[in-house]
Amino acid sequence: MSSATASAPSKVMLLGDHAVVYGYPCIVTAADLRVQVTARLLGAPEVTIHAAGLAQPYATTVEQLVSDRELPRKVGFVAAALRHFWRSHGAAFGVELVTRSQFSQSYGLGSSSAVTVATIAALAAAAGRAVDRDRIFQLSYETVLEVQEGIGSGFDVAAATYGGTLYYVTGGKAIHPLAQGALPLVVGYSGVKARTTDYVRKVAQMQRRFPDYVGFVMESIGKTVDRARSALEQGDHELFGQYMNLNQGCLAALEVSTPELDALISAARRAGAYGAKLSGAGGGDCMIALVGEESRAPVEAAIRGLDIPGAELLAVRTGAEGVRLEPS
Ligand code: PMV
Numbered sequence: 001m002s003s004a005t006a007s008a009p010s011k012v013m014l015l016g017d018h019a020v021v022y023g024y025p026c027i028v029t030a031a032d033l034r035v036q037v038t039a040r041l042l043g044a045p046e047v048t049i050h051a052a053g054l055a056q057p058y059a060t061t062v063e064q065l066v067s068d069r070e071l072p073r074k075v076g077f078v079a080a081a082l083r084h085f086w087r088s089h090g091a092a093f094g095v096e097l098v099t100r101s102q103f104s105q106s107y108g109l110g111s112s113s114a115v116t117v118a119t120i121a122a123l124a125a126a127a128g129r130a131v132d133r134d135r136i137f138q139l140s141y142e143t144v145l146e147v148q149e150g151i152g153s154g155f156d157v158a159a160a161t162y163g164g165t166l167y168y169v170t171g172g173k174a175i176h177p178l179a180q181g182a183l184p185l186v187v188g189y190s191g192v193k194a195r196t197t198d199y200v201r202k203v204a205q206m207q208r209r210f211p212d213y214v215g216f217v218m219e220s221i222g223k224t225v226d227r228a229r230s231a232l233e234q235g236d237h238e239l240f241g242q243y244m245n246l247n248q249g250c251l252a253a254l255e256v257s258t259p260e261l262d263a264l265i266s267a268a269r270r271a272g273a274y275g276a277k278l279s280g281a282g283g284g285d286c287m288i289a290l291v292g293e294e295s296r297a298p299v300e301a302a303i304r305g306l307d308i309p310g311a312e313l314l315a316v317r318t319g320a321e322g323v324r325l326e327p328s
Pocket of ligand 1: 282
């Protein structure tokens, strides 16, 4: 029986968090911590999913998974991707799926989107189907929307699929590759795991109560992204950092920052970062800081020196390659 392995990168949101859900652009970069999925077709109509953190593999039959309304929580994205692939393929088949990750899903670096993209790519290769990146993006984004009850711009799916640094508009209306290579970023985990959908809903609630105010903030974020894009294209990291700070001000106004994130951000700025902000939905997860050659070491030391339970400095290189097949 045929088998294939694919891997996809994690991501950090450089600018445009939340506003991207309201139709404004964002800038996202793929990070080199990867998720790998191996798909092995089986002769029998059975499905087994081995995932990190699962004491027992999840096992079911093809028939059961096709008809199940509720997806198993711990393997929700993988199972949903499989079901979605079966539908697009026109036939369901038995398969064993094994997932491995180079990073904790607590960090908020996009493990769900990476595992979804890698699952679709591994299944396509194992089933002998030629599927290009645009199709992988489409199938993966539909899968993520199904699991997240319609919530999500797909920026993380785009980073996992195409890699590099992207200027992105929700639903993939624009996916433009920007500067190649890695950006000098310092990434700090705040020690708190946040649920993206909770914070997207929280902002939506605020938008219903204060539509003019939230509309103004979102528009400001959108403008910041467009100006920062030019700064990035001109290699002006100092200016890009200032836009990160302005963006953080807007996110704080949306009440999605936290005391832990604020502490990481001010420590990074005090130590000489060009700019620092939260990355993603807020409520926890990671802080990112853009640094110069001379400020990297002091910024890293400042983050390490903070007394925040569970907080840590993460070694992340940006501008990573998108989804790819790996030797099995
Ligand atoms: O929390 P994350 O890393 O999944 O980022 C969410 C970013 C939002 O803009 C708030 C939502 C989205 O889907 O774009």
